[in-house]
Amino acid sequence: MKSKQDNIIDMFDNIARNYDLANRILSFNVDTKWRKEACLKTLKLINRDHLKIIDVACGTGDMILNWIKFSKDSKILGIDPSINMLNIAKEKLPNEVKLIQGEAKNIAIDDNMVDVLSIAYGLRNVVEIDKALSEFHRVLKNDGILVILEFTKKDNENFIDKIASFYTRRILPIIGGLISKNYKAYKYLPDSVSDFLTLEELEEKLKKLGFIIPIKKRYVANLCSLIIAQKNN
Numbered sequence: 001m002k003s004k005q006d007n008i009i010d011m012f013d014n015i016a017r018n019y020d021l022a023n024r025i026l027s028f029n030v031d032t033k034w035r036k037e038a039c040l041k042t043l044k045l046i047n048r049d050h051l052k053i054i055d056v057a058c059g060t061g062d063m064i065l066n067w068i069k070f071s072k073d074s075k076i077l078g079i080d081p082s083i084n085m086l087n088i089a090k091e092k093l094p095n096e097v098k099l100i101q102g103e104a105k106n107i108a109i110d111d112n113m114v115d116v117l118s119i120a121y122g123l124r125n126v127v128e129i130d131k132a133l134s135e136f137h138r139v140l141k142n143d144g145i146l147v148i149l150e151f152t153k154k155d156n157e158n159f160i161d162k163i164a165s166f167y168t169r170r171i172l173p174i175i176g177g178l179i180s181k182n183y184k185a186y187k188y189l190p191d192s193v194s195d196f197l198t199l200e201e202l203e204e205k206l207k208k209l210g211f212i213i214p215i216k217k218r219y220v221a222n223l224c225s226l227i228i229a230q231k232n233n
């Protein structure tokens, strides 16, 4: 029988072709703005060129497009377990960007090698999250930056949060289902957010691993969170 993780990866293989279109429509294009802001804030903090950057759960390569645009002379590697998502990324990205198939819990890089590791809308899909976070800590250099952009769980919902939840629970799966012909995949999105961590729980895990958190931000009705963490030991 297939594991929960294998089923999640199969689901992304299945929706890869329409993934970008669905994102743009379902998020009213703000997913693009959040990725861009995550990159710009990180680069301002690190304030150097010639970086070694890894984008884990790179999917169709949208985060990498930002790293290419805004960082100077950086070496960029994308990692994702879904071959179909990677194939779309290959079509969009220049050949200098290396793409490899792999999971967050097992990154084929030596210790202390990476200046920046990003994961955008990916961590929620990683079943063994503690293993993955330790792996991120392992491959980052001291002072290296971990950038997490993710839909985090909310403990208490105010009125605006409830409207946003109604959209993600009731409307998003219908529109996503129509675009991708895969209702289940877009029903999975709000379910996976409810099963995920709150921003505070994620911060706690990172601090325990030895990260400090210079930047954190919540976006639109607390739906999405950005954490920029720095390896401190």
Ligand SMILES: C[S@@+](CC[C@H](N)C(=O)[O-])C[C@H]1O[C@@H](n2cnc3c(N)ncnc32)[C@H](O)[C@@H]1O
Pocket: 005, 008, 009, 012, 013, 056, 057, 058, 059, 060, 061, 062, 063, 079, 080, 081, 082, 085, 102, 103, 104, 105, 119, 120, 121, 122, 125, 126, 127
């Ligand atoms: C919602 S997409 C995000 C893609 C991209 N980062 C973006 O910003 O659009 C989630 C990605 O996580 C990948 N993924 C699923 N399980 C994973 C795992 N265990 N390790 C790394 N990536 C995983 C999927 O294949 C998919 O490409």
